[in-house]
Amino acid sequence: MKFNTNLSISMHRSTKYLILALLCTYQMSAQDLSDKANAFLDLLSEDLRREAHYPLDDAERFNMNYIPIPRKGPRFHDFDGPQKEAALALLSSSLSPEGYKKTREIMELEKVLRIIENNDNDKMPDGLPRRDPLNYHFCIFGEPSPTTPWGWRFEGHHVSLSFTSIGGTLVSGTPAFMGTNPGMIKTGEQKGKQVLQKESELGFALVNALTKEQLKVAKFADVAPKEIITATDRKVNGVEKKGIPYPDLDEGQKKLFMELLETYIGNYIFEFSETFRAKIKKAGIENLSFAWAGSMKPGVANYYRIHGPMLLIEFDNTQNNANHMHTVTRDLTNDYAEDLLQKHYADKH
DSSP states (O other): OOOSSSSOSOTTSOHHHHHHHHHHHHHHHHSOHHHHHHHHHHHSOHHHHHHHEEOTTOGGGGOOOOSSOOOSSOBGGGOOHHHHHHHHHHHHTTBOHHHHHHHHHHHHHHHHHHHHHOOTTOBOTTSSBSSOTTOOEEEEESOOOSSSOEEEEEEETTEEEEEEEETTEEEEOOSEEEEESSSSOOSSTTTTOOTTHHHHHHHHHHHHHSOHHHHHHHEEESSOOSSOTTTTOSSOOSOOOOSEEGGGSOHHHHHHHHHHHHHHHTTBOHHHHHHHHHHHHHHOGGGOEEEEEEOSSTTSOEEEEEEOSSEEEEEEEOHHHHOOEEEEEEETTTGGGHHHHHHHHHHHO
């Protein structure tokens, strides 16, 4: 898996991961994603199905949140064993093995948070704990089909994933949000664990590899933004292109840049990640830039972004003494597949 440059973006991956990715491609060819979605819906009771199923054009499809709040759609608390298995099958069929692993580990961090916060009174409106790995919701939009457009969403605290399929092909996987609190677990049996370790460490590696002159271009603020700039906006507006352009990096820096970029693209199923890479390449790797704000050392608030004509990736680690990470991947031309859906309906009619 390469962009058409002299740099491989998969050198850091193990052979095992590549085999798993290829198996994921075969799985998607053998059984369309719509089959997984319909299998999930068919197992739900009438009440749960009504709660989970929305028209494709419903405004709820564009409702993105990553804090612990009441949400639409049934959650794991509502499911029996087979329903949980079908829900997880749908999730695993939309992500790479690495992306799926991160998502499940982010969910499990709710248990760690519950211990850290030690607040039994922190409840959701239904009386269940606010910090709960079962408090993640599923919504299907439209009629899952290999021929017609449809989509689905998986969302809860620190996870918001939106997918859209047209003609049996996954055409959009953005916006995609992943976050962690704590960023690094500092006590207990899992001490030292970092779910988003690559996202953090590769960012630090790249910014600290820059020369003083390069850093003057790349670093746009001494204080990091308090949050990812795009927040939960449906459309990305007002994010200024800053930072050092890719062509101004040396070969070692370019390698780090591409490894960091692949860390985000590699969260998706093989088929879609390949399409996403091709789209980024077509827009021009040379048109991407890397921008940094805040501290260049772990433990103090920091932020970076990769920005190009159709891509925006943000990483922010400012809360809880820089131990609370937020990341988001946006396709500036096709979040929620809005542009492709417009073209699809225009061509059809």
